[in-house]
Amino acid sequence: MANKPGHRRFGNVRLRESGRWQARYPGPDGRLRPAPMTFATKRDAEQWLTLAEARMIRGDWIDPQRSAVPFGAYAERWIRERPSLRPRTVELYGWLFRKHLEPKLGTIKVGDLSTALIREWRSDLLAAGVSQSVAAKSYRLLRAILNTAVQEDGLIARNPCRVRGADHEHAAERPVLTVAQVFQLADAMRYQRLRVMILVAAFATLRWGEVTALRRCDVAPDGSWIRVNFAHTEVVGRGIVVGPPKSRAGVRTIAVPTAVRGEIVKHLMAYVDSRPDALLFTGPQHGRALRRAHFNNLTKWVETVRKLGVPGLHFHDLRHTGNHFAAQTGASTKDLMARMGHDDMRAALIYQRATSEADQRIADRMSTLVDGKEVRRDRPDDDDDGVAGVLVPAR
Structure with a gap:
């Protein structure tokens, strides 16, 4: 026996042959649509219609087909x-x-x-x-x-990702080197042309992609500043891709600590081609951009950092270390954020307000940290064919 639809102001309900109740309602376009499920009782179906009408009144209704x-x-x-x-x-x-x-x-x-x-x-x-x-x-x-x-697309009314704490990471604390250890690690590089790369990554707080993309024109002739305009990214199947830094604030000019400037000038004279676009750091095959795996092999990274007493050290930990050095200078949060190239919802304001004078103060105070440590190095004068000198702990 057929059942007549229930009479309602909004929508209607009817009993199906299965014994369950179906709810149907008109959308904003006037087209009659069924509820996405059936209901055990007539009351349940009517309650669903009441909620559907309320969603339309609030403007929260979503076309189920979308x-x-x-x-x-x-x-x-x-x-x-x-x-x-x-x-x-x-x-x-x-x-x-x-x-x-x-x-x-x-x-x-x-x-x-x-x-x-x-x-x-x-x-x-x-x-x-x-x-x-x-x-x-x-x-x-x-x-x-x-x-x-x-x-943007209006497919659903609200985001169901509401699992508390699911977006949190609890990564292990990364190691922080001392000033002496940074210089010891630099001296331990098997190829002299990679020595200053360690110092620049640490004392200018650069990411791997930023430091490997540096060109001669990105460095002051006297080593007083470094400008970050680009970053290298390794993409499977495409090799090294040149693009912008990780964030908007990543495009920045960084004052270099006085204690490191002479090292940069020597590097420019000895290892960098005179062309403005010549890369600052390359492998033994001059002019070619460094890949991370190639760098690790050239420097015997795993073995080198283990001998230094910091097994598991990542190259990115040099930037982490430099950030700690900068924070020790007492600089304000906005000046530190600008130097580090960090970006969030306030990053543009932070970057615009940070002054070059404040950044120079950071560099000068970092120089004081370097000058305050006695780091003695014993290494041969030979070039890329030479073996690293012996690490001598600071006294």
Whole structure:
């Protein structure tokens, strides 16, 4: 026996042959749409209609057909079309998506993603042995994609990524070298042409991609400043890509501590071609940009830092060390942020307000730190074919 639809001011309900109740309602365009699920009781179906009407009144209603796109297809397009992503970031996002997002979430409709489902997905990652750091990166990528689905594309009414603490990383504290150890590490480089690279990375607080992209025209002839305009990024299948620094604030001019300037001038005279665009730091084959793996092999990095007494030291820890040195000078937060090239929602203001005089004060005080340490070095005068000198602890 057929059942007549219930009479309501907004929408209608009817009993299906299955014994469950269906709710239907008119969208803003007047087209009648069914609820995405059926209900056990008539009351449940009517309550759903009441909520649907309230969403329309608030302007929160989303066409269910729009949110029916599979998350995997939407995420792939998001990564491909996202503006201003660095090549290395695109590579990282693609890997995180394929490895940790797509397997469980790829076929689920964007509109069906819920906080409970995302909590379960994250829990499964951690149970499978994925580190908390990688899980946090994957969660932040998921949240960013769904933010776009809410704010720009109108696929869902709100972001379901609401798992407290899921975006936090608890990385181990990285080592900080002493001033003496920085010079000892520089002296331990098997090739003299890489010695000053260590000093510049530490005392100018540069990232790997920034220091390897430096050219002669980016350095003052007297070594008093270094200008960061570009950064190198290694991309699988493309090699080294030249692009902007990591952030907007990454484009900056850095005052070099007086105690290090003479070292830079000597390096310019001995190892850098006279062309303005000649790279500052290269391998034994002059003029070619350094790759990270090539640098590690040339310097026997793992063995060298172990002998120095800091096993596991990363090249980026030189920048971390330099940031600590700069902080010890008592400089203000905005001046430190500008020197380090950090960027966040306030970075533009910080960068604009930081003055060159303040940056010079940082460099001068860092020089005092260097001058206050007695570092004795014993190394041969030979060039790239020479073996590193003996490390002598500071007294």
